[in-house]
Amino acid sequence: MTEGMTGEGAAVPAFNRGFRLRHDPVRQAWVVLAPERLFLLDEPAVEVLKLVDGARTVPDIVDSLAVKFDAPRETIAADVAAMLQDLVVKGAIRL
Amino acid sequence: MNALLPVPPGPAIEPPLALLAELTHRCPLQCPYCANPLEMERAANELDTAAWLRVLDEAAALGVLQVHFSGGEPTARKDLLELVRRAAAGGLYSNLITSGVTLDPAALAALAEAGLDHVQLSFQDADATQADRIGGYRRGHTRKLEVARQIRDAGLPLTANFVVHRQNLERLPEMLALGEEIGASRIEIAHVQYYGWALVNRAALMPSRAQLERANEAVAEARERLRGRITIDYVVPDYYAARPKACMGGWARRIINITPAGLALPCHAAETLPGFQWPSVRAASLGAIWQDDPGFNRYRGTSWMPEPCRSCDQREVDWGGCRCQALAMTGDAGATDPACALSPHHFMMADAVADADTVAEGPAPALVYRRIRTAALVR
Numbered sequence: 001m002t003e004g005m006t007g008e009g010a011a012v013p014a015f016n017r018g019f020r021l022r023h024d025p026v027r028q029a030w031v032v033l034a035p036e037r038l039f040l041l042d043e044p045a046v047e048v049l050k051l052v053d054g055a056r057t058v059p060d061i062v063d064s065l066a067v068k069f070d071a072p073r074e075t076i077a078a079d080v081a082a083m084l085q086d087l088v089v090k091g092a093i094r095l
Numbered sequence: 096m097n098a099l100l101p102v103p104p105g106p107a108i109e110p111p112l113a114l115l116a117e118l119t120h121r122c123p124l125q126c127p128y129c130a131n132p133l134e135m136e137r138a139a140n141e142l143d144t145a146a147w148l149r150v151l152d153e154a155a156a157l158g159v160l161q162v163h164f165s166g167g168e169p170t171a172r173k174d175l176l177e178l179v180r181r182a183a184a185g186g187l188y189s190n191l192i193t194s195g196v197t198l199d200p201a202a203l204a205a206l207a208e209a210g211l212d213h214v215q216l217s218f219q220d221a222d223a224t225q226a227d228r229i230g231g232y233r234r235g236h237t238r239k240l241e242v243a244r245q246i247r248d249a250g251l252p253l254t255a256n257f258v259v260h261r262q263n264l265e266r267l268p269e270m271l272a273l274g275e276e277i278g279a280s281r282i283e284i285a286h287v288q289y290y291g292w293a294l295v296n297r298a299a300l301m302p303s304r305a306q307l308e309r310a311n312e313a314v315a316e317a318r319e320r321l322r323g324r325i326t327i328d329y330v331v332p333d334y335y336a337a338r339p340k341a342c343m344g345g346w347a348r349r350i351i352n353i354t355p356a357g358l359a360l361p362c363h364a365a366e367t368l369p370g371f372q373w374p375s376v377r378a379a380s381l382g383a384i385w386q387d388d389p390g391f392n393r394y395r396g397t398s399w400m401p402e403p404c405r406s407c408d409q410r411e412v413d414w415g416g417c418r419c420q421a422l423a424m425t426g427d428a429g430a431t432d433p434a435c436a437l438s439p440h441h442f443m444m445a446d447a448v449a450d451a452d453t454v455a456e457g458p459a460p461a462l463v464y465r466r467i468r469t470a471a472l473v474r
Contacts, residue, residue: 036254
């Protein structure tokens with residue numbers, strides 16, 4: 001499924017209306033606020049979602065993270081794809 | 096002797112995640128399962144705008160992340176727009192829980208512009224005649240269908256809420272289809288919870304086990320079909336469960352409720368509990384109430400628990416269930432929720448279920464509608 005996310009016409013993830021990423025200064029944590037629920041995020045999810053702005057493509061996001069964490073692009077790509085797919089199922093983002 | 100030992104300092108009290116702001120008890124609908132107390136607050140006793148603005152600021156500073164503007168019908172408040180704007184300024188995610196019948200495109204556009212994040216629109220049924228009978232409001236259902244479209248046109252995400260019970264549960268598949276048709280991104284199917292008005296009407300509302308099983312299947316089927324497109328939240332009636340629900344996510348753990356008159360409660364039904372002097376936000380800050388109020392601390396955590404909760408491995412999962420239900424059924428708010436199969440009072444739930452199965456064949460008893468006037472009669 002990473003195939004369709006590279007090169008021309010790559011998917012541009014964006015938050016669906018009603019979902020937003022927010023830093024909570026009281027708990028010192030990032031959360032996604034959602035209709036009558038919220039998602040607590042682990043560190044990798046925060047790094048990905050900070051880059052979800054409705055403009056960057058999935059490959060852009062993978063490139064940024066590969067540089068930032070000095071990690072193999074393929075590993076990052078697989079993790080990002082899995083995480084985004086999970087959030088699509090939860091209704092938080094669209095691709 | 097244990098009572099004489101000094102209490103060791105417990106872990107710090109986590110701040111609440113959500114504020115349930117019951118702005119008013121006024122409502123054009125008269126649903127006989129309303130979660131409002133039997134004794135409703137009149138407009139003259141409602142908190143004023145300045146007090147609500149202060150509450151919203153205090154909530155944001157305390158660590159609240161979401162505010163649910165509820166009621167009654169929250170749009171009955173003239174200052175709703177101002178409150179939504181203030182919530183947004185504090186970074187709070189705002190949710191409007193509404194019957195919808197008072198809304199129109201201009202009001203919705205203004206709410207969206209003020210920063211409203213989400214609307215939960217209530218439906219009483221998928222059938223207009225039945226819906227209007229339950230809501231006690233003529234042409235209410237038709238109006239709601241128009242408003243649902245207007246909510247989507249305003250760009251606001253929509254939850255369709257259906258409260259289900261014996262008299263409408265057969266139409267659950269139609270309700271799910273309706274939610275899909277009006278473009279809801281979330282559908283909430285909530286079985287009536289039997290406190291307050293609903294407890295008065297329990298015999299008329301409680302479904303039979305056969306009805307419930309068909310409903311569970313309809314929800315499971317829709318969840319599969321709508322996966323990734325529509326989230327379906329389903330609140331099962333705990334009369335039929337073996338373990339209680341974690342009411343409010345645990346007493347004074349995640350949610351703080353403010354009544355129209357400004358009383359702070361750990362749950363919207365807590366005023367039914369005797370022996371509490373609930374604090375007013377007119378006299379104390381939200382932070383001080385959350386941290387120090389004896390009522391909030393009364394059933395917080397696990398140290399208040401009797402057996403079988405105290406030694407149960409589920410005690411931090413269900414937090415002992417619901418205090419108001421324990422009181423309503425056993426006479427003791429500190430008892431294990433009778434919804435739990437381990438409760439010595441669980442037979443009361445089983446008896447009510449058996450009654451529901453028996454009466455399911457016959458005509459439903461008459462409903463007592465939620466009206467400020469009838470409130471006096473049912474006491």
